[in-house]
Amino acid sequence: MKTYKIDLTHSSVSFKIRHLLISNVTGQFRNFDATLEKPAEDFSEARVTFVAQTNSVETNNEQRDAHLKSADFFDVVNHPEIKFVSTAVQKLDEESYKITGDLTIKNITKSVDINATFNGETTDGYGQVKIGFEGETKINRKEFGLTWSMATEAGQIVVGDDVKLQFDVQFIEQ
Template sequence: METATKTVWTIDPTHSEIQFKVKHLVISTVTGHFRKFEGTVETQGDDFATGSIHFEAETASVDTNQPQRDEHLRSADFFDAEQYPKMTFQSTSVEKIDDETYKVIGDLTIKGTTKSIELKAEFGGSMTDFYGNYKSGFEITGKINRKEFGLTWDAVTEAGGIVVGDEVRLALNVQIARPA
């Protein structure tokens, strides 16, 4: 029986985005990004159900389009980017649900705390770009509780409102490329 060769795909950062959304004052949502990140997906041939995913983002690259808030997020109150410069994800299983959907389970480490999380990955398709690179795209979503990862800073308004919600929604749009 012939086994498929190992393929190592790499995230194309110029065609990918790592986004998160969290409630502010429980009435609106703040969106943020990580600007510096990298990752790989190792598969047998092109079978993503055999994938092993490794991802990391630089916590100091957090960007919510508001410099004062970004500095607070980099501080020890949140990511503590000086002591914990990276957040990482390593898959432990990938399950193909249907032709376009995968369930990805893995270990997310933020601020020195590792928890197992579940993500949904929707396959957008594959195509060869203008330069001959074979690429595949995925939209990945999930939710985490920030406090489970040591991001416990809290504040209450004078009226008793919560400033930052606990639930963080993850939205990653990634394009990965395999070697020619």
């Protein structure tokens, strides 16, 4: 079995959500950890675990970040982590995988499918074996207890329900 740990300096985990239904707000988690265990030649039997610290959410707007950390959204005091644990990995072709797993936000766990692309494997100048993936999934934030909502005076919804979660990650073989 091969075990890989996330390379934080070459990885990002971000999200995108509609604002006023006309544009997207993007953000990311700055503090996270992930492990990938690979018992087979390909990733079809791999196990992925991921944890993000909710207090590390960042959208380039301090007021919005504070609101996201409040009880209206992530409630970082009572729910410091977002977790994902894979339950199945399906190889679709040489580069594409469907990763199914349990996503937990605010102590609510739902099964999600992540469409992932394996970007390859290489050995860096220091002899470290590295692998890269990118992928995404879409969730309904309200299903995870992120239910805050507000309408403008004109009746427009401030924040959409669907959140696109995206990752671009590099792992280092241990």
